[in-house]
Amino acid sequence: MSRSQPPLPIWLHWLESCPSTNSWAIAHLPQLQHGDVVYTPQQTAGRGQHGRVWHSPPGVLTASFVLEHIPVAQLPVISLGAGLSVIYAVEDLLPSLQGTLRLKWSNDVLLNGRKLAGILCEATASGTLGRVVVGIGLNCRVDFEQAGLDISTIGQAISLHQVSPLVPDPLLLLDRLRHYLLQTAGLLKPEQNTGESTGLTALLPALRSRNALLGHTIIVETGSEQVTGQAAGISDRGYLLLQLPNGEVRSFVSGHILWNHEGRS
Template sequence: MYTDLNRPPLGVDALRRALVGDSPGDDPRAFYSSLDVVAETGSTNADLLARAADTALDRAVLVAEFQGHGRGRHARVWEAPPRSALAVSVLLRMPGLDVARLGWLPLLTGVAVVDALRTVAEVDAKLKWPNDVLIGGRKVAGILAEVAQTAPVPAVVVGVGLNVTLTQDELPVPTATSLALAGAATTYRDTVLRAVLRELAAQWNAWHADGWSTESLAAAYRARCGTIGQPVRVTLPGERVLVGVASDVDEQGRLVVAPDDGGEPVVVSAGDVTHLRPRD
C-alpha cells in the first residue's frame, strides 16, 4: 500500500500489454520480451548484468520503484525517493554490431529520451555530451551503458535514471531538475516510461535496419545536442583541463573542442564537460 497519492506505483500489467510481445520484432509497441517492476533493488543495471549470462535473455526491461545504489558515470551514486523517478534498465543484444561501435548505444538512448520527453512531457529537452539530458540547462536524466559481453553477440545493459516528481529539496545537486519542476505536461510515470521505451525501440530498429551505420545516428545526436556551439570546460583524464568551444560530435561519438588558446581542435573521447556562460 502506498501513501503518497502524487506518487502512485507503476502499472506493470498495463505496461506489459503496451510494450511486450510474444515474438518481439520491429514494432516498438511489442519490441520487448519481458518487463519486470520491483519495489526496490540496489541497481537495475547490476541486476540485468548478472542475468546476462543467460544468452536466451534479450530485450528485457527491469524497472525499480526505488534504487538504493544506482550508478552514474565514474561510479557516482544516483538515488531518489521511492516512486519519484524512473530507474529503468534494458538488456539488448546487438547481432552483427562491430564492438567498436558499442559506445553509440548510450548516445542513441539519449536521443530516445530527448524525443520522448519532448513529445509527451512537452519540455525542451536537450543532450549534454555524452549522455546527460538537460531541461533549461539542468540535468533531468542520466544514462549509463555497461557491456555484458562482446562475443559471440555483443550484449549491453543500458540504464536510464529520470527525475520525475522530485521537489527542489529532494534534488541530489543544485544543478539538477525534475519534470515536475520543469513544468512538464505530464508527470505520470507510466506515460513517460512507455514513451521512453517505445522511442528506444524505434531508434534501435532504425539503427539495426541501417546496418549499424553511425552516419544517420550521429546526425540525429547532433541535432539534439545542446553542447555543440557552447563554451565548455572539459576535465580530462589525469585532471587536465581544456577550455574552448564545442564545435562538433564526430562519427565516433567524440566531442570536438576548439581550444581558447587557438590551437588545433581537440577530440575528446572521455571527460567531464561543464557548459560555461555564453561569451558576449
C-alpha cells in the same frame, strides 16, 4: 502494483526496491532478452558515470533496458542514442516540451539548461557484437529540497513536474523509452549485405541539432588530464570535438564535462 491494475507487459521486470537496476540487470543478464526492462520505484544505491553516485530520491524513474546484437564499434555511441530516446519519449508524452530538450554529450539530457535525466551504459562483448544495459534516471516528480539535495549535489537538476502540470505514468514512459531504444538498436545493427552499420549516420543530424554544448567553453576531464576549449560539435563517429585556444581541434571518445552554462554539472 495493485492487483486491480492490468498485468505487466511481458518485457517488464518490476522490482519493488533494489540497490541498482543496472546491477540487477547485469547479474541476471543470462535470463534477460533483447528489449527487457528492469524498473524499480525505489532504487537505493544508484550508480552514475565515472563511478559517481546517482541520487534516486522519490519521484525519479529508474530503469535499465537490455539491448543485444550491438556492433562493438558502435558501443561508444549507445549513450548518445539513449539520450535521443529520452528526448523523444518525453516530447511524445508532453508535447508542450517539444524542441526544448537538449543532449549534453555524452550522457545527460537537459531541460532549460538543467539536468533532467542521466544515462549509464554498461556493455559486454562477444566477438564483434555486444549486449548493453542502458540505465536511465529520469526526474519526474522529485522534491529536491525535501530529499535534502542541495544545488551542488544534484548538479542543477530539474524535474518534469516543475515545468508540466501533467507527468506521464511510469508505464507509459517505460514503453516509449523502450520503443525508441529498440529503434536505436535496430539502426546500429550491421546491414546483412554489407556488414556495416549506418545507424550513427542516421542519428547525427538529431544529435547535432540537440547539442547543448556547442559553442560553449568547457573543460573535458579524462583519466589523465583536464582540457579546456570551446565545444565544436560531434564528429561523424560520435566523438566530442573540442577547439583548443591555439585553434587545434581534439576529439574525445569519453570524458566528464564541466561547463558554466548553469554552473558546473
